[in-house]
Amino acid sequence: MVKISDIFTCKRCGYCCQGNTTVSLDQEDQENMIRTLRLSRDQVKTRYWRVTGSVVQMKTVDGHCIFYDEGCTVHEGRPWRCAQWPLHPSIVSDRNNFTTIAESCPGINREIGYEKFCEILLQLVKSGRIVC
Ligand code: SF4
Ligand code: SF4
Numbered sequence: 001m002v003k004i005s006d007i008f009t010c011k012r013c014g015y016c017c018q019g020n021t022t023v024s025l026d027q028e029d030q031e032n033m034i035r036t037l038r039l040s041r042d043q044v045k046t047r048y049w050r051v052t053g054s055v056v057q058m059k060t061v062d063g064h065c066i067f068y069d070e071g072c073t074v075h076e077g078r079p080w081r082c083a084q085w086p087l088h089p090s091i092v093s094d095r096n097n098f099t100t101i102a103e104s105c106p107g108i109n110r111e112i113g114y115e116k117f118c119e120i121l122l123q124l125v126k127s128g129r130i131v132c
Pocket of ligand 2: 065078
């Protein structure tokens, strides 16, 4: 049976948590984060979110997500897009996406080659072990 570690092992480099914007949080992400932090919505919003119209992102501090501190400090409550990264479905549809993602994530196993990578990724999606 294929395993996630066949194609990806996080090196905890933190690269994906850097930048001056973050992924956006959908309604379920927001509820999950509130539950995980055990704070009120208003407290979470004030301390951790950047709200622009209907778009909710996490604040950034010193060029990284506010929750980044040598790893994700809100791991259980992180948005689904963070949990999905770097096994993004667009990898399968376009080899260039694989190259781009692999260049920004050292956890990607490039040794096995693109075709084999996609084969395993699709098996993982099919078996429900990763969400795409
Ligand atoms: S860039 Fe990749 S290896 Fe680095 S922390 Fe993010 S997921 Fe892990
Ligand atoms: S929530 Fe966690 S995984 Fe997502 S960007 Fe912030 S620190 Fe990184």
